[in-house]
Each structure stands twice: as C-alpha cells, then as structure tokens.
Amino acid sequence: MGLMIDCKTATKMISQKEEKRLSWIEQIKLYYHFFICKVCSLFFNQNKVVVKSVALMDKHENSTLSEDEKIQMVAALEDSAA
C-alpha cells in the first residue's frame, strides 16, 4: 500500500472530493501527492477555476435573439393559433 498514488488516481480523488468527504487516509495520500507532483497541484487549482466559472455563466451570458428570429417566433405563434 503506502502513501504513493499515481496522477490518474489523484485526479479521481479530486473529483470525489467534490462529491463527498475524503477519508483521512485518502486526504493524506492526496496532499502527499500534491507535495511531490506540481502537475496535479495545478490540476487541482484549475479544476476549481473551471467549476467556479461555470457557476458564473449565467451572469456572463449576454447573447440575444436576432430581430429576424423574433419575427419568426411571433409568426410561429400566430400560425399555431387555430
């Protein structure tokens, strides 16, 4: 066994951490891995950025329908009035 985990396992544990509390032994393994693996530390931080940004997507969404599309939508409603 030991404390060593590979990067594939580390990324899985990072995902699991968002779903449930990791056991203390899992936490030790994960943080020990971060200590020796710069790349997975980066993954951990970047993953946090990704999930946080997704939660802000509504705030940053400013697309609009074109005037043509709106006219078509009104026309579709009028056509369906039977």
Place this chain on the structure above:
Amino acid sequence: MQNDLATRWVKDFGDMLYRYALPRVSDSGIAKDLVQETFLAAWRNIDNYKGEASEKNWLFTILKNKIIDFYRKASTRLTDNVDTAESKDLFDETGHWQNTAAPNDWGIDYNTAIESKEFYSILEKCKGKLKTIQNAVFSMKYLDGVESDEICKELNITPSNYWVLLHRAKLQLRGCLEKNWFVQ
C-alpha cells in the same frame, strides 16, 4: 389582440429565455428551438394559465421542463454502463499524465474569479464539445447546483455512470480551456 400578446411575449421574454437555455444546452440552434417550443406550449395552454405565477415565472417553468426533457433524451441513449476504459490520451499505463495532456500553469491567480468575456465564450464552446449527457450532468451539478442523487433520479442514470460522466467532463473541459484560452 392575440397577436399583440405573441409580439409582447417574444419582445419581453425572448432574450431572457434564450440566455437561460444557451449555457445549459451549449448549442444556439437547440436553445432557440427550446425557446420557440416554450412559447408554443404556453400559447396552447393560455386558457389554463391561472395568473397565479407571473408570466415570466410561468414561461421559465415551461422552459426548465423542456431543458430537462432534452437532457433525458440524451440519457435514454445511454443504455449500458458508461465505458469505464480510461482514455489513453490523458494518462499512460503507469497512471502518469501524458506529456501532451499534462496541465500547464495558466499564470493566473487561481483563487480569483475570471471576469474576461472571451474566457466565458470559450468556456461555452468547450462545454458544447462535451457529449450531451456529460454536459447535462455537468450543467445540473455546477450551473444549477442540483444534488447528485437528484441528478441521477431526474436523468435516470446510476451513481457510477453519473460519477464517470462528471469526472470526464471536468478533465475534458480543463484541457479544452487550456488549449484555447490560456496557452496560445
């Protein structure tokens, strides 16, 4: 008079509904269709509209149901267990990052929210590259904050499929953002 109502609905609520649908389905054509279907469903049921909820809330309720239906269609195509074979392009057989997939430093403060418009448009494109069912699980979880067991129930997927879909979505999104935004 009826026609005035159609015009007013589309004018007052069209963009609002579209902006809600778009980040959740990550495809402008599908988002437009869902908005159109929402108006049509409301139009057909106008006699049943009791005026208890505001028109806006009523239309949003219909749209939310349309989005869930769209997600469910993707989940019914998910007949078997999600393929559990790990993608070889991310990790080698010893479980280490492949050189081409290993994260690079983005050179930002990872604890500060990103405000750049361009970033969010790339995020939307990257989300659009996910499989529909992955995007469904990911959006429900991180955009709408739905609990995991509720997501499994709504989409009728097993907890293990849920988990694999979500984990893969995160790996894929991170890689896509790095490729298209942070490292030029």
